Amino acid sequence: MTDTDAIEGRRDRKKRETRQRLIDAAATLFATTGFAETTTVDIAESADVAQRTLFRHFATKEALLYGDMDDLRIALRAALESRPGDEPVLEVVRQAVLSLADDHQRNADRRLLQARLAAAVPSVSAYSRAVVQASWEREIINAVALRLDTDPIADPRPEIIAGAAMSALRVAIRQWTTGGGRADFVELADGALSAIADLTSPGAGSTDH
């Protein structure tokens, strides 16, 4: 189905399982005991591995909380690449953001935990912004630059479009989190994204109080 299933042997499977046990153990402990209150030794013991093994799988405690985010970034990239080449850029970005909506609905508990900890713990907030969201932003920048046939280093437009999109996404995530994950993420995202389109067509950049 994907491209990473090149006949996985027992060794690779065990490694992947250990990694997943660590992620799940961490999420459970963070949810019940709190982020700061949970030590990496606690998590390692709960996953039945040595602390050293934990740090071979994850560089930081924060990375452990967001351990399942690589899949999400890959899904985002896939969504960006799957759109027809002549589709308007904003629509491509919209579809990409909506691919994240799907995930949030399916993994609501985990995403809510991450969002709540990001709101409460500075180091988690920093990781979320500077690592997780920045990686999404880079995917969008590259995809937009490709479609505009431009150099994302010299031309600021891809980065600006991506920045606006990420802000819309953050608004949607915040509203979704505030509502306890009960609201329809697609609606929220569409609402925020439409504000970008409003900027690009009417003169919303001028006075209108």
Place this chain on the structure above:
Amino acid sequence: MTDTDAIEGRRDRKKRETRQRLIDAAATLFATTGFAETTTVDIAESADVAQRTLFRHFATKEALLYGDMDDLRIALRAALESRPGDEPVLEVVRQAVLSLADDHQRNADRRLLQARLAAAVPSVSAYSRAVVQASWEREIINAVALRLDTDPIADPRPEIIAGAAMSALRVAIRQWTTGGGRADFVELADGALSAIADLTSPGAGSTDH
């Protein structure tokens, strides 16, 4: 001149001086020895205080590197508030970003050091994005919301405009840093900011490869 000079006594002055000595000692050591290679004990000794005193002034090692950024945020706010009420929002944001340009030209060495460390050290990058830049972004969001007479929590437009502006600012800072601080920051910022205006008038959000 400002509003924080409510007759500063000797005690407050000494506290401020200690804080400044820590900032300068840290910058010097970071520049000569490297960020990771410099310990907080080194910095404290270089500033002739106890390590405990360092951590009473700054919560983290990263905060120490960006210890002079509060002034910058205050300047940004002042720039946002000083613009006439009927000025177009994008022009207000432009003036605010340009107020940061002034500072970068004046404190080029310090800003280059911060930018270079942010590019090289993950924890510094995270702090820069999630603390420093996020605080600027909040200032812009609030100012834009005020001018659009809208609620920045419910209405996504202020946050999206601020997100686009922050992306433009990041592009300008990156280009300025890449050029060793020799380029004209105002030109770079104007170049990046004009890409926002391009989005709001012509149909740059559609196909145009």
Place this chain on the structure above:
DNA sequence: CATCGTAATGTCAGTGACTGACATGAGTCA
């Protein structure tokens, strides 16, 4: 199936950021 190389994990002993508790001394104010 025995063997050998390799990759994952365990063990152990650090380093260094950061914190709480308590002591001290300088600055301020009556």
Place this chain on the structure above:
DNA sequence: TGACTCATGTCAGTCACTGACATTACGATG
């Protein structure tokens, strides 16, 4: 001068994270 406050010093501790080395489990190869 004397009481009071607040910045700082001292000290001991916790915990995230790392390097070095030993060990065990896989997997390929004869």
